[in-house]
Amino acid sequence: MTISFIPPFLIFLIGSFFALFLRGKVLKWWIIIVPAVALFNAFILPKGFVYNIHFIGLDLAPVRIDQLSYVFGLIFCIISLLNSIYAYGLDDYRHHVAALLTEAAALGVVFAGDYFSLFFFWEIKALSTSYLVAIGGREDSLKASFRYLLMHVTGGVFLLGGILLHFHQTGSIAFNYLGLTNLASLLILIGFGINAVFPLLHTWLPDAYPQASYAGTVVLSAFTTKSAVYTLARAFPGTEILIIAGVIMTAFPIFFAVIENDMRKVLSYSLINQVGFMVTGIGIGTELSLNGTVAHAFAHILYKALLFMSMGAVLKQTGKIKATELGGLFRTMPWTLTFCIVGAASISGVPLTSGFVSKSMIVAASAHQGLTIAWFLLLFASAGVFHHSGIKIPFFAFFSHDSGLRPKEAPFHMLLAMGIAAFLCIAIGVYPWALYSILPYPVHYIPYAPNHVMEMVELLGFSALAFTLLMLSGIYPPEMRAINLDFDWFYRRGLQLFMYIDRKVLVEFEDRIVNTAYEWLFLNPMMAFAKFFKGVDTYVVDGTVNGSARSTYSVSKTLRKLQTGNLQDYMILFVIGILILACVIILLRGGI
Amino acid sequence: MNPYKFFEKPESLKITLIVLFSFLTVVTILDLIVPKKAEYGFEEFPSFFSVYGFVACVVLVLAAKYILRPIVKRKEDYYDN
Numbered sequence: 001m002t003i004s005f006i007p008p009f010l011i012f013l014i015g016s017f018f019a020l021f022l023r024g025k026v027l028k029w030w031i032i033i034v035p036a037v038a039l040f041n042a043f044i045l046p047k048g049f050v051y052n053i054h055f056i057g058l059d060l061a062p063v064r065i066d067q068l069s070y071v072f073g074l075i076f077c078i079i080s081l082l083n084s085i086y087a088y089g090l091d092d093y094r095h096h097v098a099a100l101l102t103e104a105a106a107l108g109v110v111f112a113g114d115y116f117s118l119f120f121f122w123e124i125k126a127l128s129t130s131y132l133v134a135i136g137g138r139e140d141s142l143k144a145s146f147r148y149l150l151m152h153v154t155g156g157v158f159l160l161g162g163i164l165l166h167f168h169q170t171g172s173i174a175f176n177y178l179g180l181t182n183l184a185s186l187l188i189l190i191g192f193g194i195n196a197v198f199p200l201l202h203t204w205l206p207d208a209y210p211q212a213s214y215a216g217t218v219v220l221s222a223f224t225t226k227s228a229v230y231t232l233a234r235a236f237p238g239t240e241i242l243i244i245a246g247v248i249m250t251a252f253p254i255f256f257a258v259i260e261n262d263m264r265k266v267l268s269y270s271l272i273n274q275v276g277f278m279v280t281g282i283g284i285g286t287e288l289s290l291n292g293t294v295a296h297a298f299a300h301i302l303y304k305a306l307l308f309m310s311m312g313a314v315l316k317q318t319g320k321i322k323a324t325e326l327g328g329l330f331r332t333m334p335w336t337l338t339f340c341i342v343g344a345a346s347i348s349g350v351p352l353t354s355g356f357v358s359k360s361m362i363v364a365a366s367a368h369q370g371l372t373i374a375w376f377l378l379l380f381a382s383a384g385v386f387h388h389s390g391i392k393i394p395f396f397a398f399f400s401h402d403s404g405l406r407p408k409e410a411p412f413h414m415l416l417a418m419g420i421a422a423f424l425c426i427a428i429g430v431y432p433w434a435l436y437s438i439l440p441y442p443v444h445y446i447p448y449a450p451n452h453v454m455e456m457v458e459l460l461g462f463s464a465l466a467f468t469l470l471m472l473s474g475i476y477p478p479e480m481r482a483i484n485l486d487f488d489w490f491y492r493r494g495l496q497l498f499m500y501i502d503r504k505v506l507v508e509f510e511d512r513i514v515n516t517a518y519e520w521l522f523l524n525p526m527m528a529f530a531k532f533f534k535g536v537d538t539y540v541v542d543g544t545v546n547g548s549a550r551s552t553y554s555v556s557k558t559l560r561k562l563q564t565g566n567l568q569d570y571m572i573l574f575v576i577g578i579l580i581l582a583c584v585i586i587l588l589r590g591g592i
Numbered sequence: 593m594n595p596y597k598f599f600e601k602p603e604s605l606k607i608t609l610i611v612l613f614s615f616l617t618v619v620t621i622l623d624l625i626v627p628k629k630a631e632y633g634f635e636e637f638p639s640f641f642s643v644y645g646f647v648a649c650v651v652l653v654l655a656a657k658y659i660l661r662p663i664v665k666r667k668e669d670y671y672d673n
Contacts, residue, residue: 254652255652255655255656255660256656256660256664258652258653258656258657259656259657259660259661259664259665330594330596330599331594331596331597331600334594334595334596337596367631367632368631372632375631375632379641379644379648380644380648380652383644383645383648383649383652384648384649384652387649387652387653398596399599449629450626450627451626451627451628451629451630454619454622454623454626454641455635455641456641457619458619458623458639458640458641458642458645459641459642459644459645460645461615461616461619461642461645462616462641462642462643462645462646462649463645463646463648463649464612465612465616465646466645466646466649466650466653467649468609468612470649470650470653475653475654475657476653476657477653477656477657477661480665481668482665482666482667482668483665483666483667483668483670483671484660484661484664484665484666485663485664485665485666485670486664492671
């Protein structure tokens with residue numbers, strides 16, 4: 001079989017490797033050429049293609065291109081290019097290497113046809129993304145990256161355990177529909193679920209994302225959770241517990257987002273909220289809802305990256321990201337503001353933007369299936385996301401009180417990346433059939449039915465009214481310099497408790513009992529033994545050696561006195577010696 | 593050049609509010625005209641989504657401010673100690 005295309009992850013893997021050695025202008029062009037080639041390659045990917053190899057006794061399928069993986073692969077390539085354009089001005093080669101490696105791993109995950117390849121790329125992604133957090137250069141970056149890595153390594157262990165059990169039970173490592181049926185599938189679900197920010201397992205995301213660099217967060221926002229959404233859509237469509245998990249994910253983060261001060265943390269919470277819609281769509285499991293999930297992932301990657309890019313631009317230009325320190329930037333950053341508003345409108349699902357044509361499919365699917373409570377909560381979350389991402393982000397950063405900051409507009413390459421993303425958000429909203437045509441199932445949904453448009457306009461219009469009235473009346477919670485605890489309090493305080501017990505109980509026990517016993521049983525006998533041999537060494541071995549050395553020394557001292565160095569002395573000695581020798585021979589022979 | 597210069601003016605808030613209120617009035621009138629194709633009966637009440645959106649947001653903000661914030665708010669250096 002001949003291959004007329006390159007496996008997408010390979011392009012980024014090679015790109016990442018060479019980025020290690022390139023610097024300066026060459027590196028900056030290299031990071032744009034690599035995703036550009038990958039995007040071109042993505043358009044010629046043959047759908048319905050599986051590449052099988054037999055390796056270490058396993059049937060692997062490192063490249064499997066079908067309708068589902070294709071959509072994710074395509075949007076990953078598009079967003080990689082936008083990321084590179086956005087990060088063009090960043091001189092840190094470590095960022096570019098890690099970003100390209102993350103992109104390689106994410107593409108590896110979505111095109112993996114077996115669990116072995118999937119796990120391989122899954123772990124690379126965990127490492128490269130935590131590295132992106134670590135080099136973020138914020139106050140808490142390094143610690144947050146360790147916490148992030150801990151969570152993802154734990155998820156990886158669950159995943160590996162599930163895979164091994166699954167392989168043991170079925171003898172197959174093909175990555176296909178699984179469903180929640182046994183322990184193996186539960187472990188795999190938890191492994192995916194940690195990456196897909198399931199409720200209570202979600203804390204790594206709002207913890208780590210605000211700690212990456214202005215460009216790093218954009219990379220993180222696109223790949224980590226969405227590749228988990230892909231794996232869930234592949235293995236667990238129609239799994240009912242995902243409806244519950246998804247609906248909770250849409251609802252609870254918006255409360256945190258309303259009171260959060262760090263703008264990128266607000267966006268992190270709204271990211272969980274949006275992934276909640278996708279997880280709900282997977283849980284419902286109908287053709288409409290799965291189409292909705294895939295479409296929403298596609299649209300979401302673009303507008304979420306756009307929002308993180310706009311806040312990244314604010315961070316880069318002002319050095320500040322807290323709502324209490326920002327405000328009034330509309331005067332000097334109008335383009336960033338415009339693109340931010342497009343992203344905010346898209347995430348809110350304003351008609352004619354991408355969020356409207358994708359999210360409404362999932363909401364409609366929940367109604368079709370008679371999931372009344374879910375439907376009510378999804379509507380609540382739709383109104384709520386408008387509140388914190390749609391209004392709060394642009395309002396507090398660019399309007400609100402005047403912070404006195406007059407930063408320069410973001411550099412051209414950043415505006416270009418934001419402009420392309422904003423254009424795509426509107427293009428998908430205006431002409432959704434381009435996106436609908438590449439979805440896994442045929443689409444019969446009509447987004448712009450008059451009643452749909454009215455529903456959304458009413459919901460959002462009166463949410464805006466609520467915001468306005470609460471703001472004017474002073475009831476809206478003021479921004480505060482504070483952090484808000486999340487469920488990770490239990491992990492972090494729990495670990496501190498563990499460390500306390502470790503220090504006060506285990507260390508004491510070791511000191512008092514284990515160390516003493518060790519001393520008596522091993523150390524003391526060993527010391528005595530060593531002392532004995534030292535004695536043997538000193539008196540016997542050394543004595544012998546020293547003794548022979550001493551006698552050699554005195555002999556040579558005597559000999560030295562005999563040797564004067566004069567030739568005539570030696571000649572006399574030689575002659576005397578010959579005479580003595582002759583005498584001895586004569587005597588012994590008994591006369592001449 | 594900068595269309596947002598409008599917000600520098602002192603009367604901008606008033607104009608924004610007038611635009612918002614008239615837009616919402618038009619929406620509420622349209623709601624009575626546009627035919628509904630509801631999954632649930634209650635969706636057919638006049639301005640159901642308007643009322644729901646408004647109430648949802650007020651509940652969201654009040655709950656976040658008066659219930660969640662007192663529970664979870666800490667000083668910024670909370671975890672450093």
